[in-house]
Amino acid sequence: MLFKDKYNLKFKYSKLLKYILIQKIKKKKYLKFSEFINIILYKKKIGYYNNFLFYNKKDYLTSSQISNIFTISLANFFFFFLKKEFCKILEFGGGNGKFAFNILKELKKFNLFPKYYIIEKSRYLKNIKKKKYKNIKWIKKIPKNFSGIIFLNEVLDSIPFDLIIKNNNNYYNSNIIINNELNFVFKNKKINKKYLSFFIKNRYYNLYKFINNIFLNIKNNKNIIIIIDYGNLNNFYIKNNFMCFYKHFSHGNPFSFPGLQDITNFVNFKFILKLIVKYKFKILNFSNQENFILNIGILDFLKKKKYNKIKYFNKINFLKKIILPYEMGEIFKVLILGNKINIY
Numbered sequence: 169m170l171f172k173d174k175y176n177l178k179f180k181y182s183k184l185l186k187y188i189l190i191q192k193i194k195k196k197k198y199l200k201f202s203e204f205i206n207i208i209l210y211k212k213k214i215g216y217y218n219n220f221l222f223y224n225k226k227d228y229l230t231s232s233q234i235s236n237i238f239t240i241s242l243a244n245f246f247f248f249f250l251k252k253e254f255c256k257i258l259e260f261g262g263g264n265g266k267f268a269f270n271i272l273k274e275l276k277k278f279n280l281f282p283k284y285y286i287i288e289k290s291r292y293l294k295n296i297k298k299k300k301y302k303n304i305k306w307i308k309k310i311p312k313n314f315s316g317i318i319f320l321n322e323v324l325d326s327i328p329f330d331l332i333i334k335n336n337n338n339y340y341n342s343n344i345i346i347n348n349e350l351n352f353v354f355k356n357k358k359i360n361k362k363y364l365s366f367f368i369k370n371r372y373y374n375l376y377k378f379i380n381n382i383f384l385n386i387k388n389n390k391n392i393i394i395i396i397d398y399g400n401l402n403n404f405y406i407k408n409n410f411m412c413f414y415k416h417f418s419h420g421n422p423f424s425f426p427g428l429q430d431i432t433n434f435v436n437f438k439f440i441l442k443l444i445v446k447y448k449f450k451i452l453n454f455s456n457q458e459n460f461i462l463n464i465g466i467l468d469f470l471k472k473k474k475y476n477k478i479k480y481f482n483k484i485n486f487l488k489k490i491i492l493p494y495e496m497g498e499i500f501k502v503l504i505l506g507n508k509i510n511i512y
């Protein structure tokens with residue numbers, strides 16, 4: 169397909185998404201922010217994650233897409249558990265399968281050949297790459313009695329969420345309507361403080377449901393769960409607790425470029441902690457990405473690799489991107505949970 173055709177198609181898709189959203193709002197009077205995001209990101213064929221025009225164009229960059237340095241770090245961590253007891257890995261939101269492919273390649277060097285499963289929401293991604301990645305199996309639900317490593321990198325931030333805004337000590341629930349010019353605008357409704365906790369819970373309803381479902385399914389088996397995402401322990405109603413990315417440029421306008429930009433949530437880990445307590449899982453690690461990656465000993469591993477000077481320099485540059493505090497090192501958190509496992 170010619171570049172110009174692709175360019176035109178992009179904007180055709182975006183217009184179509186806008187049209188669909190407007191029709192929905194006209195019918196329902198408003199859309200919850202989570203409903204809006206669900207369409208923008210996941211609408212069949214034209215949503216951001218379901219759209220063949222964007223995904224392979226490196227439109228967004230996660231640690232696993234930036235360089236295999238992230239994968240090497242994790243391979244060394246996975247190695248410990250795989251060697252000891254597990255032979256299976258289950259990745260949620262495995263995207264284009266790049267991480268899976270690379271980590272299997274690294275683990276092969278340790279003579280480890282675990283079974284690798286991916287559960288991915290995007291229909292488009294589920295159906296590509298299968299030929300090249302023949303050792304990876306895309307599945308629909310968690311295998312019965314799954315025991316192994318469960319891995320999620322930047323998945324929770326792409327689960328549709330709602331918005332609560334705090335202004336002058338008042339709290340507002342933000343929905344989306346259209347104005348006379350058919351543009352999207354927020355409609356804020358004041359929340360009675362008596363019901364604030366209910367609204368806060370609802371803001372993370374999809375996230376809570378998603379994690380609860382994983383924990384519920386695995387609660388009786390031995391597992392290690394590794395969750396990496398950007399967020400912290402307390403951000404219930406920060407005004408801009410979400411971010412939009414258009415061609416790597418971050419901004420705060422969710423209404424621009426429908427379907428052409430990513431909209432991501434700033435994960436509130438407190439919600440996950442509630443579920444950890446509910447299911448009595450053990451917290452093995454909660455730190456920022458910088459500490460986690462350095463503590464695994466990535467610098468030693470890199471030295472052992474015996475790269476030539478240029479390659480080593482390149483690797484270090486990519487490493488900086490994922491561990492420096494003003495890049496991804498501080499804002500990204502690594503939560504590791506253990507269930508029915510004794511690591512010592």
Ligand SMILES: C[S@@+](CC[C@H](N)C(=O)[O-])C[C@H]1O[C@@H](n2cnc3c(N)ncnc32)[C@H](O)[C@@H]1O
Binds near residue numbers: 263321
């Ligand atoms: C920001 S991308 C990260 C992709 C990949 N993990 C990486 O590190 O590059 C988020 C991915 O999570 C997937 N996703 C979102 N919600 C999901 C769900 N409920 N189940 C499985 N995958 C989901 C999206 O389709 C997308 O591929």
